[in-house]
Amino acid sequence: MLDKGETREVRDGNSSAAWIAAAWVSFLIWLFHSFAVRAFFDSLHGAGKVLGGH
Amino acid sequence: MAAIAVLLLSGMSAYFVARRLTLPGGRAVRVLATLVLWEIFEIIPVQVLASLQLLGVIGRVSISKTVVVEMVILGGIVLWSFRTPQPERTSDDPHQERVPRYVFLAGGILACSYVAFTVNAFTCYPLGSDVLIYHLPLTTRWLQEGSLAIPASHAWRFSLPGNAEIGMMVLLSSGWQPAVVIASWIPAAMVATSTYLLGMWISGQQRAAALTSTLLVLTIPMVEWQAFSAYVDLLATAGVLAALALILAIGPNGTRIPPSIWLISGLACGLSIGTKPVYYLYAALFCAFTAGALWHAHRAGERRLLKALALLILGLLIPSSFWFVRATAETGNPIYPMQVKLGQRVILPGYARSEITEPDYELNSVPEKYGWFLYPWTEWKKLPGFLKIPYGEGDGLGAAFATFGPLGMAYFVLLAFREPSFRARNLGLLGAFLIMFLCWWLVMQRVLRFGQVIAIFTYVLSVPLLASLQSRQRRAFAALFVLAIGTSSLIAASVPLHLLGGRVRKHLWSRAAVYSYPNLIDELPPGSRVLNATGDKARNFALIGCRLSNKLIANFEAPPDPTAEALRAVGAQYIVEIHPGGLYPEGSLASAGAVLIDDEMVPSGEEKVRWRIWKLQKDTHKTSGGSEAVQFNFP
Numbered sequence: 001m002l003d004k005g006e007t008r009e010v011r012d013g014n015s016s017a018a019w020i021a022a023a024w025v026s027f028l029i030w031l032f033h034s035f036a037v038r039a040f041f042d043s044l045h046g047a048g049k050v051l052g053g054h
Numbered sequence: 055m056a057a058i059a060v061l062l063l064s065g066m067s068a069y070f071v072a073r074r075l076t077l078p079g080g081r082a083v084r085v086l087a088t089l090v091l092w093e094i095f096e097i098i099p100v101q102v103l104a105s106l107q108l109l110g111v112i113g114r115v116s117i118s119k120t121v122v123v124e125m126v127i128l129g130g131i132v133l134w135s136f137r138t139p140q141p142e143r144t145s146d147d148p149h150q151e152r153v154p155r156y157v158f159l160a161g162g163i164l165a166c167s168y169v170a171f172t173v174n175a176f177t178c179y180p181l182g183s184d185v186l187i188y189h190l191p192l193t194t195r196w197l198q199e200g201s202l203a204i205p206a207s208h209a210w211r212f213s214l215p216g217n218a219e220i221g222m223m224v225l226l227s228s229g230w231q232p233a234v235v236i237a238s239w240i241p242a243a244m245v246a247t248s249t250y251l252l253g254m255w256i257s258g259q260q261r262a263a264a265l266t267s268t269l270l271v272l273t274i275p276m277v278e279w280q281a282f283s284a285y286v287d288l289l290a291t292a293g294v295l296a297a298l299a300l301i302l303a304i305g306p307n308g309t310r311i312p313p314s315i316w317l318i319s320g321l322a323c324g325l326s327i328g329t330k331p332v333y334y335l336y337a338a339l340f341c342a343f344t345a346g347a348l349w350h351a352h353r354a355g356e357r358r359l360l361k362a363l364a365l366l367i368l369g370l371l372i373p374s375s376f377w378f379v380r381a382t383a384e385t386g387n388p389i390y391p392m393q394v395k396l397g398q399r400v401i402l403p404g405y406a407r408s409e410i411t412e413p414d415y416e417l418n419s420v421p422e423k424y425g426w427f428l429y430p431w432t433e434w435k436k437l438p439g440f441l442k443i444p445y446g447e448g449d450g451l452g453a454a455f456a457t458f459g460p461l462g463m464a465y466f467v468l469l470a471f472r473e474p475s476f477r478a479r480n481l482g483l484l485g486a487f488l489i490m491f492l493c494w495w496l497v498m499q500r501v502l503r504f505g506q507v508i509a510i511f512t513y514v515l516s517v518p519l520l521a522s523l524q525s526r527q528r529r530a531f532a533a534l535f536v537l538a539i540g541t542s543s544l545i546a547a548s549v550p551l552h553l554l555g556g557r558v559r560k561h562l563w564s565r566a567a568v569y570s571y572p573n574l575i576d577e578l579p580p581g582s583r584v585l586n587a588t589g590d591k592a593r594n595f596a597l598i599g600c601r602l603s604n605k606l607i608a609n610f611e612a613p614p615d616p617t618a619e620a621l622r623a624v625g626a627q628y629i630v631e632i633h634p635g636g637l638y639p640e641g642s643l644a645s646a647g648a649v650l651i652d653d654e655m656v657p658s659g660e661e662k663v664r665w666r667i668w669k670l671q672k673d674t675h676k677t678s679g680g681s682e683a684v685q686f687n688f689p
Contacts, residue, residue, distance in 0.1 A: 016526035019465065019519060020534070023457050026431075027538055030456035034433045036275075039442040040545045043552065 056117040057228040061236075063124035064095035070131045075314040076141040079303045082254070086247040086303075087314075089240055090296050090322045093221070093289070094373060097325075099123035100220045101376040104202035108380065114200025117227040151261040154524070156532035160269055160539040167543035168272075171282040174550030175235045178557065179568045182283040182447045186595040187608075188212065189284050190234065193223040194595070194602050204384045207611045210391035210405045215377035217328040218286035226602070231565070234284045242281040244292035244322075245510065246272060248299035252514045255302045256483075263521035266535065267513045270458060273542045275450030276506050282550075285447045290333040291507050293326030297340050301347055311347070316362045319344070320369020328374035331392050332504045335493050337370075339486065407499065416500040419449060426500060430456040443549055448503035452542040455509065457534065462516020463487075469518055487511060569596035570658035572665045574651075576600040578628060585612055585626040587637035588665075597630055604628075612637055618646045621670060629668040636666075643668045 031037055068091035077084050102123060103115045112119070180190060188211035195212070196202050196219070204213045221237035249271045253264030271277060280288040300319045304311050323340050326333040348362055381390040385403065393404035418436045420426055425434070430451050435444035444450060451459070470480035490508050498504040523531040557563065566573050571593070578584065580603035586594050591609045598604050613620035616638045621629070628651075629643055644650075648668035655662040 016522055019461065020523055020527040020530045023461055023523070023534055024530070026461055027453065027457040027534060030431045030453050031541070033431050034453070034456070035435065035438070035442075035444045036433045036450065036545050037541075039438060039444065040548055043441040043443065043548060 055228075056121050057224050057226075057233070059121045060096060060099075060117060060124055060224045063121065063128050064099075065092050067095040067124070067128045067131050068092040070128075070135050074135050074138045074140060075318075076312045077304075077314060078312065079251075082247055082251050083300065083303050086244065086251060086296055086300060087318050089244045089247065090293075090300075090318050090325070093217075093240055093244075093325055094321050095124070095127060096224065097217050097220045097328075097373055099127065100202075100223070101373075105376060105379075107201050108203060108383070115196070115202060116200055117197075117224060120224070151259075153262050153265055154528075154532065156536055157262060157265055157269065160536050161265075163536070163540050163543050164269060164272055167278070167547040168281075170547040170550045170554075171278065174554045175282045176232050177554060177563075179231050179565050180234050180284050180595070182279070182285060183592050184447070185284040186592045188594065189219060189222065189286065190226070190595045191598065191606050191608055192216065193219045193226050193234075194598050195606070196223050197227055197602070198605060202380070204380065204390070205611075208385065208391075209608070209610050210410055211608070211610060213381070213385075213391045214331065215328045215374070215381075216286075217325055217373060217377075218284075218289040218330075221289075222284050229602075231602075235282050237284065238281050238288050241289040241292035242272075242277070244296050245277065245288065248292065248295035249510060249514065251299040251303040252295070253517045255299075256514060257517045257521050260517075260521050262524055263517050266520050266524065267517050269539060270454045270513050270516075271510050273452045273454045273539050273546075274506070274509060275445035275452050275542070275546055276448060276503060276509075278546055279445065279447045279450075283447050285503075286329050287447075287503050287506060290326045290329040290336075291510065293322045293324070293329065294333060294336045294340060294507055295510060297323035297326075298343065301344065305347065305350075311362070313361060313365050317365040317369045320366040321372060322369075324370040324373040327370065328377050331389065332498060334389075335497060336490070336507055339489060339493075341370075343486070411499050411501060413499065416502075419502055423500060429502075430459060441549060441552055443545065445546060445549065448501070451502075451509060452538075452546075454535075454538040454542055455512075457538045458516050458520065459509070459512045462519040463512055465519035465522070466515045483515060487515065565596075565600040567657075569593075570656055570663065571596045572652055572654055572656055572667065574667055575604070575630070578604055581605060583607060583625050583627045585621070585624065585629045587612055587616070587629050587643075588632040589635040589637050590632060593630075593632075609637065616642045616646050616648075618670075621646055621648075627670055629670070631666045631668070633664045633666055647671050 068088050071091055072084055072088040075087065077087055099120050100115065103112065103119055106112045107115050180186070192212050195205070202216070218237065218241075221240075222234045225233040225237050246268050250264050250268045253267040254261065257263045277288070279285075297319045300315050300322065301311060304315050323337050327337045344366060348359060348366075378388040382388045384390075387394065387402035387404050389402070389404070391405045391410070393400060393406050394402035395406070416423060416426075420429055420434065425432075433444050433450055435449055438444045439446070466480065467484065470477065470484050473480070487508070490511065491505075494500060494505040494508055520531075557568070560567075562568055566576055575584070575597055576599045578599060580601070582604050584597045584599075584604045585607040586597050586609040588609070594606060594608045598606050607624050607626055611624060613624055616629070629638075629648060631638070631643075648670050650666060651669045652665070652667035654665055656665050
């Protein structure tokens with residue numbers, strides 16, 4: 001049996017697990033959708049070609 | 055040498071004053087106060103000299119005269135500090151909570167990215183579109199003419215308040231052009247310290263959470279780019295944040311706000327007001343906030359209230375009033391170039407908002423206006439430019455913002471409505487956020503850069519979420535935090551590293567090679583008046599030449615028709631064109647009496663661009679037939 005404080009502790013723990021999961025999901029959405037990531041990999045791919053352009 | 059002297063003397067003045075003031079709230083408050091005072095002591099002497107020059111008391115503003123004023127100020131401060139006892143130091147610093155190792159790891163990764171930017175900045179020449187279009191052309195003009203007057207053209211770009219440009223002017227006077235980026239470092243430090251203090255305040259002195267939010271702010275690509283550029287937004291942002299942070303950091307737990315804090319907070323906000331008109335709105339919000347804080351001070355007595363109010367207003371006016379007085383004297387409108395309109399009636403002449411910022415400017419960052427709600431995850435840019443990475447001085451929020459920003463706000467909203475403790479404070483903060491967001495959405499034309507204060511405020515409001523995750527989901531949070539900062543830092547650093555690599559490979563070290571212009575521009579006689587008719591406004595600064603000795607007629611000052619009379623009226627001696635794409639039709643310059651003196655292909659990236667330089671014949675140009683001697687403050 002959990003007392004009141006412990007119940008709150010468990011509830012907060014569960015809630016923070018949900019928030020960190022949401023943060024990971026948010027990061028992954030950024031990783032797969034941001035044009036910055038795409039451009040970064042493209043620039044690595046053609047690094048030799050683009051070096052020197054400005 | 056004079057530039058270094060101005061920096062050192064103003065820094066020493068700030069240090070001595072901050073040491074003698076009663077500043078409760080710990081070391082970070084003292085550091086922030088010192089940074090604000092440093093900016094003030096750097097800017098005010100130039101403003102004083104500029105006022106004297108405009109009144110005709112002195113002939114020119116120069117950096118050597120600024121050094122003399124700085125020395126007088128420092129001397130006065132040293133005498134004052136001998137006579138003023140050092141305030142009793144109370145240990146206001148909260149107990150030193152241990153900072154987790156992953157915060158240092160993330161900080162180290164971020165520092166590497168900043169080092170990449172530093173190396174690139176000091177081996178290159180200043181970059182950034184607004185920097186090249188008007189910030190540096192304006193500062194060079196101030197140096198060349200020894201005056202901060204609004205030019206006769208009344209062009210809006212050369213008529214804005216210019217606190218940030220004063221710092222650039224001091225550094226540019228050294229003759230070492232890459233040094234101008236250093237002007238952004240004090241504002242960057244102010245932003246970091248303010249975020250830390252606001253994080254400490256909102257989290258109830260949780261140092262790890264406050265440091266985490268500070269690192270997150272420094273990963274915002276706009277902030278990182280501006281720290282190594284000569285944009286003015288960073289100083290404007292820093293001023294508003296510092297003004298707020300100083301009052302909030304002192305205010306909790308019933309601590310009475312000392313007079314010095316009211317003054318320095320006002321000075322910080324005044325720095326913003328004297329930097330960029332967009333920040334008038336943020337300053338108005340700050341004033342509304344201080345009205346509430348002053349109401350609290352009212353309980354301590356009417357006299358104290360009046361004193362606090364007087365110091366705050368004095369602080370607001372000291373760094374900003376010069377620009378209002380200058381604009382009133384020269385245009386009749388204190389907030390020139392901003393137009394004041396009541397319905398269809400123009401009350402004060404100037405430029406309409408749409409003439410300064412294109413109404414659909416936001417479409418460079420989002421396909422349509424509601425796209426802003428997805429922007430943190432897409433970071434789309436219509437014309438991404440170099441390497442197609444959509445980051446720059448006005449673009450990008452970074453991986454960390456997408457990860458923690460919106461969620462942090464959602465958490466804070468729940469906290470504000472669910473938690474009874476601090477409910478009034480939290481609802482007030484939410485209200486402030488909402489008002490700022492609405493101002494940005496409705497008045498600031500949704501330009502991302504104009505909302506960087508809001509992005510930083512989002513991180514401050516995210517501190518409760520960060521603190522909660524740090525204590526309850528330690529490992530998962532540590533991994534995500536390091537990953538988000540690492541990803542952002544890696545992508546950001548790739549840009550200066552590519553630029554640097556490109557310059558090494560192609561040996562692009564000279565100014566002409568970096569900006570891709572003909573060497574002849576650097577060889578023109580000092581004082582030559584060069585008109586930018588390239589059709590590319592970002593060429594303005596380049597045409598001033600490597601010794602900064604050409605007098606520029608910027609593209610936005612160029613006459614629409616290149617007749618001999620019109621060219622004579624603006625005082626042009628040389629007209630520079632890029633073909634195709636030049637400002638004037640083929641053959642029009644020849645019929646105006648100009649002679650082609652250079653026609654060459656200049657390498658630009660992987661391509662070559664055709665440049666043509668025309669010289670106006672002396673008989674068609676009697677007013678400035680010979681090159682005027684340009685007086686410089688630098689070698």
